[in-house]
Amino acid sequence: MKILMLSIFAPHFFNWTEQLKDSGYEVYWFDIFDSNTRVEQIDFVEQIIGWRYKWNYPCRYRLKKNAPALTGFINIFNERDFQKHLEKQIEKIEPDVIHSFVMYLSGVPALPVMKKFPHIKWVYSSWGSDMYYYQRQPEHLEGMRKTLPYMDYMFADCQRDYNLAKSHGFKGKFMGVFPGGGGFDSKVFDSYIKRQESRNIILIKGYQGLHGKCISVLEAVQKLEKYLKSYSIVVFGAPQEVFEYVETRSLKDFTNLQVYGKIPQQKLIELMGQSLIYIGNSSSDGIPNTLLEAIVMGIFPIQSNPGGATAEIIEHKKNGLIITNWENINEISNLLLEAIKNQSLREKAITWNLINVKPRLKREELKNKVLKKYKLIESEIK
Structure with a gap:
């Protein structure tokens, strides 16, 4: 054929x-x-x-x-x-x-x-x-x-x-x-996975523009400064607009914040292997590839749900958290705070994803x- x-x-x-x-x-x-x-x-x-x-x-x-x-x-x-x-x-x-x-x-x-x-x-x-x-x-x-x-x-x-x-x-x-x-090659991805107890990165998808809404997440992060001091906050895939936003807000004084533009796939997978929580926020998408990668790498996911797509793979408070309104800063900050404070929720969600979702993505x-x-x-x- x-x-x-x-x-x-x-x-x-x-x-x-x-x-x-x-x-x-x-x-x-x-x-x-x-x-x-x-x-x-x-x-x-x-x-x-x-x-x-x-x-x-x-x-x-x-x-x-x-x-x-x-x-x-x-x-x-x-x-x-x-x-x-x-x-x-x-x-x-x-x-x-x-x-x-x-x-x-x-x-x-x-x-x-x-x-x-x-x-x-x-x-x-x-x-x-x-x-x-x-x-x-x-x-x-x-x-x-x-x-x-x-x-x-x-x-x-x-x-x-x-x-x-x-x-x-x-x-x-x-x-x-x-x-x-x-799908995802387990041999490649698994080699970068670190133990949960050694992870302290909150990983944020940096896309901003027509669909990506990273700045809403960064606004939520600013509200939670006192809760995030023991974590590393890493933004990846950020355009110039995100860099400029950080430089003109209190975020520029966050010593635990790193912002990257486009990075190689291997670098992203390395970061995911060290990350505790992943946040992706957009006004329009299907099921994001980075969300699936985060699940494969054993990260607790927080993801927006345009048109109900994310809900096809994430059940709220079972194997992740769903952002219902991508521009609601209070909602996003509350979800992130819950993910930080509720270790039991994180552990159960990650275990469920590794047993039930990851095998389907091989x-x-x-x-x-x-x-x-x-x-x-x-x-x-x-």
Whole structure:
């Protein structure tokens, strides 16, 4: 079976696709925004890159940064059309299946082309805010409703998104709930796990912007200063906005606070192995990969619950704590205080997660389940 993947350059996508290695399938990746970068992690995949620009003229990236209007004008003549090139690749490859990752990036834009090839099975993977947030945008919702009826199969990282897809016109087969990047390799993750009694880090996801709401958590942290002096507070993945917030608040005087920007995955896993409590807060998401990583690493999780996605894996006060309102500072501070003071709750939650959730996230087991889904698709190709 030939599978043509449509996706942006993204670690989630690479981790997912790696599951198809040695599957016997002929796999192609069309890099829809064309990073023009070959990815060794999926070296078994035929990678369609370097397609977007006719001429890679000198100083193109500098011009894009400093003169976007001029770059836009040049691209009228220099940039190849995505749909035309996708059609060309389909005619060349003759795939049995096309798999689109993220609706508004590689689903809706591919629809006019897919209509020309109705015999090709179309698979869709929903990630994060793909359905939940973008259904609120009229233009995206219109595109979603036009596209979903043409899709034959769907993977999602939460049940919520399948329910939303059905409400917006999806009539195909649901292949199940799977982490967006596949499962986790226990051999790699377990080597970084420290004993609970030696952990004292409160780890905070630093994303801030359209969906990430780290600053609400930092406001809650400020309220609890006297309770947090014996802990190390570490923020990771912080953008400039978070750094600036810390520098202009009393947080700048917290000697036990460290803020990092983007860090390597291995560094994050090392931090998780030393962390006691994890906090993730957002206004829109699916089931966050970092939440799953925190569970695998034996951390007590506190997580927001947009659209009910988190509640699919966390039961409040059983195996973690759920933030019901991402912008309610008092709620977040009360939850963090409860996590700090209630050692019994933490221990029971972590034990429950390690026994009941972690085994379901093992990479090899999930990989086998994913491959069975692709086998099912293969069996239905006429």
